[in-house]
Amino acid sequence: LPAGLSQWFPALEVLDVSGTGLAEMGAELLSLPCLHTLLAKNNRLGGPGSLPKGLGQAPLARSLRVLNLSGNRFADVPPMLLRLRGLRSLSLGGNRLHSIPPDIQELRSLEFLYLGGNFITSIPPELAKLPSLKYLVLCDNKIQSIPPQLAQLHSLRSLSLHNNLLTYLPREILNLVHLEELSLRGNPLVVRFVRDLTYNPPSLQELAGRTVKTRNVPYAPSDLPETLVRYLSLASNCPNPKCGGVYFDSCVRQIKFVDFCGKYRLPLMHYLCSPECSSPFSSASQSSTSQSESDSEDEASVAAHRMQKVLLG
Amino acid sequence: FRYTRNLVDNGNGKFNLMILCWGEGHGSSIHDHTDSHCFMKILQGNLKETLFEWPEKKGNGEMAKKSERVLRENQCAYINDSIGLHRVENISHTETAVSLHLYSPPFDTCNTFDQRTGHKHKVTMTFYSQYGERTVC
Numbered sequence: 001l002p003a004g005l006s007q008w009f010p011a012l013e014v015l016d017v018s019g020t021g022l023a024e025m026g027a028e029l030l031s032l033p034c035l036h037t038l039l040a041k042n043n044r045l046g047g048p049g050s051l052p053k054g055l056g057q058a059p060l061a062r063s064l065r066v067l068n069l070s071g072n073r074f075a076d077v078p079p080m081l082l083r084l085r086g087l088r089s090l091s092l093g094g095n096r097l098h099s100i101p102p103d104i105q106e107l108r109s110l111e112f113l114y115l116g117g118n119f120i121t122s123i124p125p126e127l128a129k130l131p132s133l134k135y136l137v138l139c140d141n142k143i144q145s146i147p148p149q150l151a152q153l154h155s156l157r158s159l160s161l162h163n164n165l166l167t168y169l170p171r172e173i174l175n176l177v178h179l180e181e182l183s184l185r186g187n188p189l190v191v192r193f194v195r196d197l198t199y200n201p202p203s204l205q206e207l208a209g210r211t212v213k214t215r216n217v218p219y220a221p222s223d224l225p226e227t228l229v230r231y232l233s234l235a236s237n238c239p240n241p242k243c244g245g246v247y248f249d250s251c252v253r254q255i256k257f258v259d260f261c262g263k264y265r266l267p268l269m270h271y272l273c274s275p276e277c278s279s280p281f282s283s284a285s286q287s288s289t290s291q292s293e294s295d296s297e298d299e300a301s302v303a304a305h306r307m308q309k310v311l312l313g
Numbered sequence: 314f315r316y317t318r319n320l321v322d323n324g325n326g327k328f329n330l331m332i333l334c335w336g337e338g339h340g341s342s343i344h345d346h347t348d349s350h351c352f353m354k355i356l357q358g359n360l361k362e363t364l365f366e367w368p369e370k371k372g373n374g375e376m377a378k379k380s381e382r383v384l385r386e387n388q389c390a391y392i393n394d395s396i397g398l399h400r401v402e403n404i405s406h407t408e409t410a411v412s413l414h415l416y417s418p419p420f421d422t423c424n425t426f427d428q429r430t431g432h433k434h435k436v437t438m439t440f441y442s443q444y445g446e447r448t449v450c
Contacts, residue, residue: 041407042407070407071406093338094405114406116337116338116406117406137337140406157314158314180314181314181315183340185340186428189429312342
């Protein structure tokens with residue numbers, strides 16, 4: 001960038017330096033107090049010096065709303081970028097990213113995040129902590145699974161996952177009630193029933209731990225060796241909201257299909273504390289709690305109906 | 314958040330002329346053209362067109378791709394149901410695309426197809442805007 005930029009154009013609000021072969025953006029940016037939109041796509045950014053040092057302290061950190069760095073050479077998200085607290089829209093499409101940093105959650109104001117066309121293999125659950133995220137694009141990557149926490153993105157309206165390596169989705173995806181668009185094509189989603197995936201039967205220690213927790217057996221640190229006290233504190237609640245059980249290391253993963261009137265079957269991954277745990281969306285009724293089973297099925301069919309309108313071909 | 318269909322002219326009921334605006338990564342479903350002629354011209358950017366064979370009667374397998382090509386600015390394409398089905402996508406992650414479409418006779422419903430199974434599903438198509446005015450659903 002030319003030196004003296006901020007002296008010539010102190011009121012600059014929008015700067016478009018796309019397609020100029022830029023390899024670095026330096027301190028010239030830091031003294032542009034009105035800059036809210038920076039477009040720098042199709043350049044040679046990605047190495048050190050791509051973003052100016054001291055970005056976190058500059059007025060830019062609070063004023064910048066839109067940053068487009070698509071079509072560059074970023075192999076990772078520069079930590080300095082995550083200091084742009086006012087950022088609403090970020091595009092890093094068509095770069096060389098292999099992962100998303102968990103600190104992405106620092107971009108508290110982010111509403112639009114475009115990460116399509118990279119080499120991303122997994123999504124950190126911290127991404128779900130972005131409270132205003134409305135539009136998330138992860139298409140054309142190498143993603144193998146979606147963390148169930150992603151369902152906590154309450155503001156999400158559009159989720160683009162096409163052309164990845166997904167074989168199933170977490171059943172929590174049905175909780176995204178404000179979702180209006182979901183693209184899944186070009187993923188090797190399983191179409192046929194898949195037998196229960198790995199289930200390592202629980203150890204005696206786990207079975208004892210589960211009983212202590214679910215029966216509220218009282219204990220004090222003086223009653224048990226420290227390792228067991230620590231072990232007991234690591235109990236997780238069964239992901240099935242209708243089950244009060246806990247598990248430690250051993251949990252069943254099972255794929256069940258949600259059927260959209262026979263036209264489209266979506267494989268959803270259920271996590272249960274044991275194979276006998278009655279799960280929402282299960283079609284085989286196992287226990288005597290038939291009322292809660294049919295309630296679950298109603299929830300499932302409402303969710304499935306909503307999803308059918310949302311799914312893009 | 315999806316590509317938009319913007320009606321420009323309805324040719325006294327004989328045709329629909331519309332402009333489609335595609336954001337980065339936006340693509341259509343695989344669809345047919347309800348027995349109409351469909352012309353497409355790229356006004357800006359590039360669009361990838363993938364042609365598919367019609368699925369077997371009770372389609373139960375992955376749909377067969379016939380061919381694919383990338384249409385550049387000012388290039389034209391034509392399709393009708395006897396040629397096959399297609400998917401149109403803006404595969405760029407950095408550029409938007411704009412295309413001009415002519416459908417004759419006009420139609421507002423078509424079938425979309427699931428690439429994995431060949432199952433079809435009738436949909437009603439809507440306009441984002443008509444004659445420059447935003448269409449509110």
